[in-house]
Amino acid sequence: MTIELRHLRAFLVIAEEGNITRAAxxxxxxxxALSRTLxxxxxxxxxxxxxxxxxxLELTAEGRTFRDKAAAALAAVDTALDPRSLRSWPLRLGHPWAALGDHTIALLRxxxxxHPDVPLQLLRIDDRTAGLTQGKVDAALLRGAVPRAGLRTELLVSEERVAVMSADSPLAALPQVTLADLAAHPIxxxxxxxTTTMDLWPSAARPTATIEVSNTDEWLMVVAAGRAVGISTTATPSNHTHPSLVFRPLVDAPPVPVFLAWREGPGHPAVPDLLALTHEVVASGAAGTRVSRGSTPPP
Known part of the structure; x- marks a missing residue:
């Protein structure tokens, strides 16, 4: 028997519904018929x-791995059969939040x-790999650990962490904060x-209250409303400025690595160019920051 696209589509619906009857x-x-296909x-x-x-119904470990592979395969087929892709082949760059921070606009420009003949589409996708494992994007800007098998990654930069709070929070009066300062507040x-987990704190000094959200917009609203404080990186202030938010350096938390990730095997031919240009943009931005900080003010 040859596996056909209908087998993959049927399996993905089963995985999503968690029930053969609903999937059928x-x-x-x-x-x-659906059970036979499976x-x-x-x-x-x-x-x-x-x-x-x-x-x-639950997926086995092999089923969870195959789910990502099947989704990526179907996405690749859909892209190949899209008539618009015959005129140009956009390079889809995903990110779950903040993209490349201060370097984002420079990268796009x-x-x-x-590469005027290859449109670069920047897509925010609320997923740990920004849709990369599902084939929704060709490459992704990801922060923190990227444990998924089948992906290649390259470190671009490390970002310092910042504490984020509402403008009327008592913490806003501090020039900088520590993890201990935050522990008394809901996180x-x-x-x-x-990229924030309770493992940032020593086990004996962890916050006792948390508010869980599923995307960046919800996270920002919870913090701006004063219901909790948040931890992010230096990429966030330039992307999410708001009069109700205050950002302060978090001096005793480790920095967060930022990676460019892409799938192993055949992919968009412009991914290597994207990687090279991203390194150039980050290096140019870092050099500009050093010059700015080291310059002598005019008399």
Whole structure:
């Protein structure tokens, strides 16, 4: 048997619905037909993708890995068959938040100047890999650990952490803050794509309250409303200025690495050019910052 696109699409719907009956209704198939399609796929791969021992269907470890591969494969097919891609092949650059920080505008301008025939699309996707493992983008700007197998990464820069609070917070009166200062307040955690966890604090001095959110917009609103304080990086102030938000250096937390990530294997041919240009832009920005800080003020 040859695996066809219908097998992949059926499996992804099953994985999303977590139930064969609902998946069959969504696909407008009978339940026996969908179960047969799933068995065919598993037989061809030689492994069990779905654990059927519970009432709520669960993916096996192999099933979770295959889900990402199947999504990426279908996205690649959809892109290849899109008539618009025959005229130009956009390079899709994903990010879950803050893109490349202060370097973002410079990167976009430099790309337009040097690669006018390859549109660079900057896409914010609320996902740990900014849609990279699902094939929604060709490369991604990611912060913190990138543990996913099948990805290649290269370090671009490290960003210092900042504490973020509402303008009327008592912490706003401090020129800089520490983790101990924050521990007395609820902490806003972006559990989908954020880099802050309770592991930042010593186990005996962790905050007792957290507010979990699923994207950057919710995180900003929770902090601006004074319901919690947040931890981010120096990339955030330039991208999310707001009169209700105050940013202060967080002096005792480790910096956050920023990577360019892309999938292993065949991909967009312009990814190497993007990597090279991103390094150039970051280096130019760092050099400009050093010159600015070291310059002598005019008499």
């Amino acid at each position: 209704a969504r696909l407008r198939l009978s339940q026996p 068995r065919q796929l598993e037989d061809q791969l030689g492994t069990r993708l779905v654990d059927r021992s519970t009432h709520h 430099r790309w337009d100047e040097t 806003a955690l972006n559990t989908v794509s954020g």
